[in-house]
Amino acid sequence: MKISLLFLLLLLFVSDPLAAQQSVTISARSDWVSMQKGPSTAPTIAWKTPQPKQTTEHTLVYTATVFIQSADAVTQLQFVHNGNELTGQQRGFKRFSGSQEVSDVIPLVVGSNEIYVKATNAIGTTISERRIILCQPEITSKSVQGQKRLALIVANGNYTKYPLKNPPNDGRAVRQQLEKLGFTVVYKENLPLRDLKQTFDSFVTNLGSNNVGLFYYAGHGLMVGGENYVQPVDADPKAEPDVEFECYPLRQIISRMAYANPKGANMIFWDACRNNPYRSWRRGAGELTFAPVQPAVGTMIVFATEPGKQAYDGDQENGLFTSELVKHIGQPNVDIFELVDRIDQGLENRGFKQPPYLEGRLRGKFMFKAD
Template structure:
């Protein structure tokens, strides 16, 4: 599918001396959502609620009628959006701000409510709210100016072992008269800074308060500010097809420039920090299990995660309670067993996860996902021989299964079989060159096999793609 985006490349946007005040005089409505308390996450996000409140306060000062939602469920988000749709009149300005977790699926970006239960690609589309759908509905209600400010390019709790996914957000196909800004570049993720407010919102609020700026210039200045403050580690993305002048501050006048009008084009990002692109693995035939090396007797690392019993709060987890209730009614519900195993694994309750995955396999001996997830959990806890058997079975059932190749690479890495680990990570990267865990794992394996410089390139590239990758592998007992 060919997609064409109308992005503006200059900071001067009104090139006609006659100023249209329609967008400034129009009614202004905003829905501001800050979602922080996701049960599947290790801890609540620190920034979204404070950011949402600050954005809402500023928009109110700028003449918007604002509704603020905090920690909204899917039903709560849909009802809030319906209220927004109901307010819109022809020619109105409608703005949506969302801070929380976002996931891209099928080339669309979805805002995730706090009660989403996501294990598969279909779950994203079922429980998430499509940004394209929201903007389309706002347009259908007659809004003249449509603005979406999305601060959701975070590494989310649904990724890694529990869903095949693409990181970050996808470009949006929006109707004319739309201005969209993501807090980070397409298909990239960022980490919260741990403070009360995120960098994106800090810079956005600073620029919104500058008088006599058109909205596109406000967002471009925000992008420059975020890029500079983060030293190019975070570069927001902007898409605009506004057909009329609009300023966040009512009464602002656009600058008139004696420049020839240029066609809309994609906003070029500032020069990024120098990073080495991940090397594309050479083409290879269908990967087969590498010839096994004989592991040393004492190859198990001593820093495997402890297999402690689950925390007392685990039984009160709403997702686990819901799945357990289903299993009380039907103990042979393989889907609920598998999903509960995923939640247990994400919470660090590894013994319970292994049991649920085992029961899933008992009910369906060909469940390749259950084999892969049990392989990974066993790799994390140090049951390396059992983990290897599970991964091999997953790859027998589904050759070229990238997650199982990645999992087996971890098994071999922890077993001290560097050559086998490199072969598995190479095969995984051939299928998905941006699989950060395989890139980092291959880097460690290369270093351990003596290819120090090649290993450093992989490790540095993986860290550039995901600053949390070192911590993630430390959690697996690999340093």
């Protein structure tokens, strides 16, 4: 009985060997698949350049590079600059899987540039970390060739009260130097308020974008309520509130130049506030001659003197500040910071203590003349 049962089981096994083999084969194939193909994920992106989250560049193009890793084929890749998708990668893009280094040339704008990368595979889309590139190209005489250099000079000296003898001499001397340096100069003397407004309207209209703009003023200046003002020759304010309506605010000049020329260089040379003719006002002698202006990047203001001090006419043909300005402005390879240092040193060598005062900053270096 036992032998018959054993024989029967053996006969059944031998008669169906294929079933046993199929069972073993399926198990083996399932094990192999699970070992070779892990769970799929969206691509991973790592920056090669730039690596810091914020960097500064002095050119108008930048090559950005990332490492991308993906088990599944990357079907779409896009560099994004200031919210705009760049087309370069899309045109030449080829699908890939595994690890790959990818670059694209980013056209920068002056100022802040935000870039990131998007990569897509069958599982999903990955967006890289953001990178900020601050573009501050150097602006020199060589780099602005082909751009307009436009200057407005206003020299007010013919006041009914407290006339000044040197502003017209100062303005003409500055005009002569700027014209040698390639500036188109608009020169005006002794402007009343109406003409001053019209002149400045025309100046900012013609300034345009991505150029070099310069405003030079010599004459009386006032500070009321923390604001600096150009005093037209017809202004005769009887009290502090009158200044706002009879004079032209320096802050408005600065803002309009920055708006008209947001990507270029804007400079203001302010040889004013030589004295305060309204000493009976509450804010008279001893008040800060200039209040901080804090202009936008791309604008530099050069005051003839420090806050709380006066700028003097001097005893020569030109005022103290302008006499040194015209002496040094045409020297080659001198940026604006060194120019101010030379003005200061020149006055000190002559026995005068009237240090110029700077506010703001340009994008990179600026030289009036470069070899």
